[in-house]
Amino acid sequence: MNLPNYFLADLPPEATLSPMMVSEACQALKRNREKYVAQRTTEQQIRLLSNLADEWQDDSSPFRQMALEQGPAQTGFSRATIARGLDGFFRQLTRENLQALLVQDLGEVRRLDELVPVPGQSANHAALALAPEFMAHIAAGNLPNPTLMSMVLGVLTRSAQFVKCASGTSFLPRLFAHSLYESDPKLGACLEVAEWRGGSVELEDALFTESDCVTATGSDEALAAIRSRVPQQVRFLGYGHRVSFAYVAGDALPSRIRAKQVAARAAEDVTAWNQLGCLSPHVIYVQNTGIVTVEGFAEMLAEELEKREATEPRGELPHETAAAIATRRGFYEVRAAHAPGETRHWCSQNSTAWTVIYESDPLFQMSCLNRFVYVKVVPDVKAMLESADAVRGKVSTVGLAAEGDKAPEIALQLARWGVLRICPLGQMQNPPLTWRHDGRPALGDLMTFADWEK
Amino acid sequence: MAENQPVNKHRMTSELSPFAARLRAAIKSGFPAEDFGPRALSLFALQFEANPVYQRLCRARGLTPDRVTDWMQIPAVPTSAFKELELSCIPPSGRTAVFHSSGTTEQKPSRHFHCPESLAVYETSLWQWFAQCMGIRGPMIFLTPPSAAVPRSSLIHMFDCVRSKLTLPESSFVGSLTADGSWAIDFPAVIRQLQLACDSQQPVTLLGTAFSFVHLLDHLAENYLRFNLPAGSRVMETGGYKNRSRTMPKAELHTLISDRLGVPAQHIICEYGMSELSSQAYDVMKSDESPATGEPSLHPSSLIPHPFHFPPWARVQIVSPETGGEVADGQTGMIRIFDLANVFSVAAIQTEDLGVRCGDGFELIGRAEHAEPRGCSLMTLESGPV
Numbered sequence: 001m002n003l004p005n006y007f008l009a010d011l012p013p014e015a016t017l018s019p020m021m022v023s024e025a026c027q028a029l030k031r032n033r034e035k036y037v038a039q040r041t042t043e044q045q046i047r048l049l050s051n052l053a054d055e056w057q058d059d060s061s062p063f064r065q066m067a068l069e070q071g072p073a074q075t076g077f078s079r080a081t082i083a084r085g086l087d088g089f090f091r092q093l094t095r096e097n098l099q100a101l102l103v104q105d106l107g108e109v110r111r112l113d114e115l116v117p118v119p120g121q122s123a124n125h126a127a128l129a130l131a132p133e134f135m136a137h138i139a140a141g142n143l144p145n146p147t148l149m150s151m152v153l154g155v156l157t158r159s160a161q162f163v164k165c166a167s168g169t170s171f172l173p174r175l176f177a178h179s180l181y182e183s184d185p186k187l188g189a190c191l192e193v194a195e196w197r198g199g200s201v202e203l204e205d206a207l208f209t210e211s212d213c214v215t216a217t218g219s220d221e222a223l224a225a226i227r228s229r230v231p232q233q234v235r236f237l238g239y240g241h242r243v244s245f246a247y248v249a250g251d252a253l254p255s256r257i258r259a260k261q262v263a264a265r266a267a268e269d270v271t272a273w274n275q276l277g278c279l280s281p282h283v284i285y286v287q288n289t290g291i292v293t294v295e296g297f298a299e300m301l302a303e304e305l306e307k308r309e310a311t312e313p314r315g316e317l318p319h320e321t322a323a324a325i326a327t328r329r330g331f332y333e334v335r336a337a338h339a340p341g342e343t344r345h346w347c348s349q350n351s352t353a354w355t356v357i358y359e360s361d362p363l364f365q366m367s368c369l370n371r372f373v374y375v376k377v378v379p380d381v382k383a384m385l386e387s388a389d390a391v392r393g394k395v396s397t398v399g400l401a402a403e404g405d406k407a408p409e410i411a412l413q414l415a416r417w418g419v420l421r422i423c424p425l426g427q428m429q430n431p432p433l434t435w436r437h438d439g440r441p442a443l444g445d446l447m448t449f450a451d452w453e454k
Numbered sequence: 455m456a457e458n459q460p461v462n463k464h465r466m467t468s469e470l471s472p473f474a475a476r477l478r479a480a481i482k483s484g485f486p487a488e489d490f491g492p493r494a495l496s497l498f499a500l501q502f503e504a505n506p507v508y509q510r511l512c513r514a515r516g517l518t519p520d521r522v523t524d525w526m527q528i529p530a531v532p533t534s535a536f537k538e539l540e541l542s543c544i545p546p547s548g549r550t551a552v553f554h555s556s557g558t559t560e561q562k563p564s565r566h567f568h569c570p571e572s573l574a575v576y577e578t579s580l581w582q583w584f585a586q587c588m589g590i591r592g593p594m595i596f597l598t599p600p601s602a603a604v605p606r607s608s609l610i611h612m613f614d615c616v617r618s619k620l621t622l623p624e625s626s627f628v629g630s631l632t633a634d635g636s637w638a639i640d641f642p643a644v645i646r647q648l649q650l651a652c653d654s655q656q657p658v659t660l661l662g663t664a665f666s667f668v669h670l671l672d673h674l675a676e677n678y679l680r681f682n683l684p685a686g687s688r689v690m691e692t693g694g695y696k697n698r699s700r701t702m703p704k705a706e707l708h709t710l711i712s713d714r715l716g717v718p719a720q721h722i723i724c725e726y727g728m729s730e731l732s733s734q735a736y737d738v739m740k741s742d743e744s745p746a747t748g749e750p751s752l753h754p755s756s757l758i759p760h761p762f763h764f765p766p767w768a769r770v771q772i773v774s775p776e777t778g779g780e781v782a783d784g785q786t787g788m789i790r791i792f793d794l795a796n797v798f799s800v801a802a803i804q805t806e807d808l809g810v811r812c813g814d815g816f817e818l819i820g821r822a823e824h825a826e827p828r829g830c831s832l833m834t835l836e837s838g839p840v
Contacts, residue, residue: 319775319786319808319819320820323788323806325775326775326776326788327532327534327788330532330535330804331535333511333514333515334531334532334534334535336514337510337513338507338510350776350778352776
């Protein structure tokens with residue numbers, strides 16, 4: 001299947017974009033939205049999205065096939081990694097979940113369509129949610145999921161959208177856009193996907209001028225730079241640098257068999273999208289009260305990562321990235337030789353495919369990623385949070401493995417400290433559609449409400 | 455254990471010292487290539503005994519002298535180990551000097567300890583190869599502070615050795631150390647020397663770090679100064695920018711040097727060295743010179759990037775970060791050096807730098823600026839035999 005040259009990102013790499021082209025594209029998107037899509041109902045969009053999600057999970061879908069066949073060369077992820085990541089995303093995109101999102105963020109499924117009552121308020125109070133007419137998304141590179149989600153929200157709200165991808169990262173978002181276009185050309189006419197180097201000020205300023213909402217994902221510095229250039233009256237939603245980690249309570253390790261299951265769940269989180277997402281764990285903290293020792297658990301995790309390398313390989317890395325892993329391994333090898341009780345390391349043989357570093361020192365360490373994970377010892381949650389103080393305020397997700405009756409108390413401790421999402425270990429990279437990104441309602445934050453007090 | 459230590463010390467001085475002396479003699483008389491393997495294996499056995507930190511690492515890898523039969527198998531120590539631990543065959547009481555690494559991304563610098571004997575090897579190695587690669591082209595202008603101001607810089611120590619070997623009164627250090635620890639250049643002094651060189655038509659050699667050259671070139675540009683240094687003048691630049699100046703690709707820096715100082719590209723030589731080593735590599739192509747006049751013969755190969763070469767007593771392997779094995783010619787990997795001149799520490803050093811294998815040399819791609827694991831608890835330092 002050949003993709004038609006429909007989006008700016010389809011143009012050959014030599015084609016240069018000008019601010020004028022960007023402005024014209026934005027204006028066309030807005031006109032098309034007005035003409036074709038603005039009057040649609042939420043129900044129509046829900047149906048469209050859930051059908052598209054079904055298609056993407058179907059092996060016979062040409063888009064899915066293209067994603068799996070060309071994806072490895074385009075993204076560096078192995079075919080199996082891409083399949084798992086995309087399936088996890090599209091599996092969430094159901095009618096039920098989309099309705100749940102509307103109810104959670106807007107209070108009512110029809111909020112976008114009509115002035116409907118506001119829950120918990122008198123019958124004389126109704127509200128209508130007004131979505132942005134035109135949204136610009138400045139997407140970060142690593143994983144496609146956040147970008148796809150932005151596009152999904154824009155389709156749901158019938159907004160015109162311009163997705164700007166980081167250089168070399170537009171392949172999967174572009175494929176999704178083409179699938180939208182194919183299933184609904186009029187909707188496709190309200191969507192643009194482009195790729196250019198971050199900080200191309202003239203192009204971005206042209207884009208921001210046309211927008212009434214800008215979403216951006218990236219480093220804190222990049223966000224600050226973008227925010228300073230977005231006009232005052234334009235809504236800006238920035239998603240900055242976040243880290244995640246996991247906690248395994250001692251009571252989750254009552255036997256070798258159970259510990260292996262927990263290790264398998266941890267391996268799911270480490271391997272998803274090669275650990276490159278903000279939801280991926282840098283560190284697995286393990287409470288030292290289990291029947292299985294923390295060191296024993298680390299060894300099990302190494303075994304699980306080795307198993308997964310066979311079925312879902314990590315894939316090749318650029319030289320610099322592989323060198324960073326090799327260098328860090330060398331550092332810990334020296335440590336382990338000198339303090340074998342305090343540091344241990346397990347590495348994939350003849351490759352940088354996966355690495356587990358066990359440390360009795362609980363101090364939080366940023367991983368060099370690409371399936372390089374720390375396993376650290378803590379006596380309890382309180383001690384763990386003290387050790388993670390350096391990243392407090394920057395944490396997205398904590399994956400939790402704990403016995404049922406202990407989990408509520410742990411979750412409360414974590415939430416109070418500032419963890420914005422607590423989920424079962426193994427599900428870290430599988431947030432539900434209703435996930436509040438960085439603690440904020442993703443759909444709700446796009447809205448402006450018109451209230452009618454009858 | 456205490457009763458063993460006098461015996462250890464005796465053994466160390468009685469074996470490493472003769473090795474060092476023999477090595478120095480061999481370096482001076484033209485080190486034959488076939489000597490490298492046997493000497494490397496001997497040195498490995500000696501260092502294994504005398505350097506307890508190194509011994510522990512070798513044992514952890516299962517690579518002890520009785521099991522290593524080829525010099526390429528000798529376990530290499532990562533440069534990061536020099537930050538965490540004391541990697542030395544010299545007992546603390548015998549250490550008279552230390553070189554520190556100078557990168558800015560580190561919490562702790564690498565520390566390479568020396569004693570008079572190890573410095574003697576260091577100086578023999580550096581001078582022999584410097585003289586061969588750089589040649590002597592008139593007075594040397596060192597764009598760094600003198601060694602008294604920065605005693606822990608191996609680069610400046612090298613410059614000091616070169617200067618004392620030349621016994622030319624006009625060679626000088628034109629840098630100084632400022633209060634905040636940065637290196638400043640005495641611009642009027644440099645300019646005087648450059649002017650003198652042009653007036654007298656006597657070639658000079660300028661040596662410094664990349665960032666020092668950026669400072670100098672910026673100053674010349676701001677003051678609308680340009681020099682056309684006499685033919686035969688040379689530039690040696692080394693190291694990185696280390697956040698002390700803006701960065702630029704090598705080609706751009708060299709173009710600026712040619713523009714402002716009149717030194718052509720083929721006479722701008724890069725040096726690759728570090729505090730953890732005793733030998734240095736240069737990217738000069740010796741075949742550039744016509745033997746009769748010592749003047750450059752402008753053949754096309756002088757315009758392509760030259761690989762770096764260490765002296766015959768230091769060998770390089772470019773290793774795959776994936777497998778740890780040597781890559782094929784033309785492939786990229788991490789630079790590993792076996793430097794026999796590191797007699798009293800560790801000969802086999804694994805750097806974090808990337809290079810392309812070019813025969814027995816390498817093209818330098820980049821010096822690593824990897825983030826080190828932060829805030830690590832200090833390990834118990836090994837103090838070695840007393």
